[in-house]
Amino acid sequence: MNKPKIYIDGQAGTTGLQILERLKEREDLELILIAQADRKDPEKRKECFAKADLAFLCLPDQAAIEAVSLAEGTSTKIIDASTAHRTSWVYGFPELDPDQRKKIKEAKYVANPGCHATGFISIVHPLIQANLIKPDISIHAFSLTGYSGGGKSMIQQYEGDQENDLLKSPAIYGLSMQHKHIPEMQKISGLSRKPLFTPIVDDYYNGMLVSIQFELDARQVFEVLNKAYQDQPLIEVEFGNNSFLYANAMRNTDHLKLYVHGNEEQTIVCASFDNLGKGACGAAIQNMNIMLGFEETKGLR
Known part of the structure; x- marks a missing residue:
């Protein structure tokens, strides 16, 4: 079985860096790393989105909205850690309702809670x-x-x-x-x-x-x-x-x-x-696990 490919757009920020460090320990995932010089290059980022099975957006609100447009036309699932989509996308709090995990699993776009x-x-x-x-x-x-x-x-x-x-x-x-x-x-x-x-x-x-x-x-x-x-x-x-x-x-x-x-x-x-745990990175990894079919708490502390 091929390992799911993960891209973090905004991997140098507080949330992105912690997700990156924690996912590096996972042998069941393949990380798509972008060079420091290319992190703001739309074409290079677009290539990363196209390669990824799932991407995290760890960006300011407006930048997250722009990043979604870079991923258009791909099958890449997205978890947005910004505020931009929290009242419009599937809400990434699996414990919310009995059917929330199913919604998250089937979603292409999930908003990580604040x-x-x-x-x-x-x-x-x-x-x-x-x-x-x-x-x-x-x-x-x-x-x-x-x-x-x-x-x-x-x-x-x-x-x-x-x-x-x-x-x-x-x-x-x-x-x-x-x-x-x-x-x-x-x-x-x-x-x-x-x-x-x-x-x-x-x-x-x-x-x-x-x-x-x-x-x-x-x-x-x-x-x-x-x-x-x-x-x-x-x-x-x-x-x-x-x-x-x-x-x-x-x-x-x-x-x-x-x-x-x-x-x-x-x-x-x-x-x-x-x-930074259930309030950010831990929640994002929990949602990733659900969206990719892993055991929900895998890699959590």
């Missing part, structure tokens, strides 16, 4: 499906993330400016209330209202904690979420008694863990995962 959106949707979507909350609910969520989520420029900022005391404390951003993950949060969760979302970056490399509060019985919320994910290999639900939850606790893994805390009247649900 990191913040992954945590948000993993909490909200099952609660709406179970009618525990209504689609028109007003939801406020906050998300703690390591600085690697900001890509090369933010990594360089945090690791290169050791004298800036401001970078040693948490920073709220997305203050226009128009964070780029909000459209997929709303659509994929099934909300009729845009959520109120506050992202926060802090001085650690990777790891994420997305938290949402509800006026609901915590035990009831746990039962709904636990039932939704009981057969999922990469998602675990725990009724917690933790005194603290740390945002980097699931770093360097490809799993997601939901913690449900609270009482009979109020609940907080926290999604703990790695923004």
